[in-house]
Ligand SMILES: Nc1nc2c(ncn2[C@@H]2O[C@H](COP(=O)(O)OP(=O)(O)OP(=O)(O)O)[C@@H](O)[C@H]2O)c(=O)[nH]1
């Protein structure tokens with residue numbers, strides 16, 4: 001029953017008006033001190049030019065983000081953030097950004113790489129891969145690395161499954177991708193026939209999702225299938241002069257009818273690798289497992305004696321394609337890292353390292369592996 005300390009944030013989270021947007025006991029606990037200051041909790045559904053739209057228990061509020069550390073690009077308010085807003089005042093201000101659980105970051109195209117936050121507090125990274133074209137496993141691995149690095153759980157969705165005529169052929173394609181993506185679920189779907197969409201909807205019902213994938217992979221069509229409405233504009237033909245590429249939607253964060261939230265921000269399309277060494281390691285967990293058996297702990301797997309990775313390549317238990325892809329991504333990643341501001345990287349590591357380690361431990365536990373002391 002209600003007790004003396006009853007207030008809005010102690011309402012059972014399932015009944016909380018923001019539960020649809022992902023509000024849970026963890027957020028309620030983070031927000032509690034601000035609740036006492038009379039601030040209002042909300043989730044950012046859209047950001048533009050120093051202002052953002054925040055969905056709160058009382059509806060959507062427009063708020064100014066000036067007070068929340070605007071000089072550090074990693075701390076800029078972004079879609080998916082949970083914030084505390086001062087409801088009084090004109091304009092209203094976002095007063096605090098609640099600590100992020102996960103974040104998608106991209107390196108900007110400037111000479112010295114800098115991070116740009118694309119989406120925060122994402123649970124599922126749905127990597128859309130079209131079955132209308134030949135599978136590019138290396139590209140899938142690149143997206144997987146990015147997803148793992150963000151802290152979100154990746155999920156590969158093979159789109160346009162209706163274009164694969166026979167079931168056996170489809171199951172081989174699924175298997176190929178599964179072998180490329182240890183610890184990751186692979187789902188064939190067709191937005192055209194609806195096949196598999198319900199399975200996907202059930203998987204992502206319990207959290208916040210983003211859609212990643214190259215142009216034409218079927219992300220917008222899939223978003224519409226998941227949202228049950230024509231919310232995202234689908235481009236039937238390519239935009240030749242490059243104008244009107246980023247079709248505006250009123251919100252970049254939407255609630256799915258089957259539960260869960262979908263974030264689709266323009267910047268998420270075409271993200272690159274960002275200091276994703278941890279992520280790359282997770283994509284190639286079988287290589288890391290072999291590497292743990294190498295005689296030298298700093299083995300580069302080039303020509304060292306007692307190298308378990310080279311031995312695995314030799315006896316065929318490790319595929320040459322996987323090893324080449326791993327080397328390529330590691331090289332690319334190191335180039336990005338070399339250009340990156342060290343302080344910013346340290347900050348990212350601090351925040352997400354624990355989570356990455358936790359995810360890896362879970363994955364290994366699932367596969368029945370015991371961590372080496
Ligand atoms: N046959 C078939 N075609 C599909 C399916 N899903 C999407 N398409 C088509 O694939 C094309 C690209 O789909 P989009 O949803 O625009 O792809 P996107 O990933 O959002 O592309 P960008 O907006 O450029 O990032 C469109 O012509 C769609 O009609 C499907 O399930 N089956």
Ligand SMILES: [Zn+2]
Nearest residue numbers: 294299301307
């Ligand atoms: Zn080695």
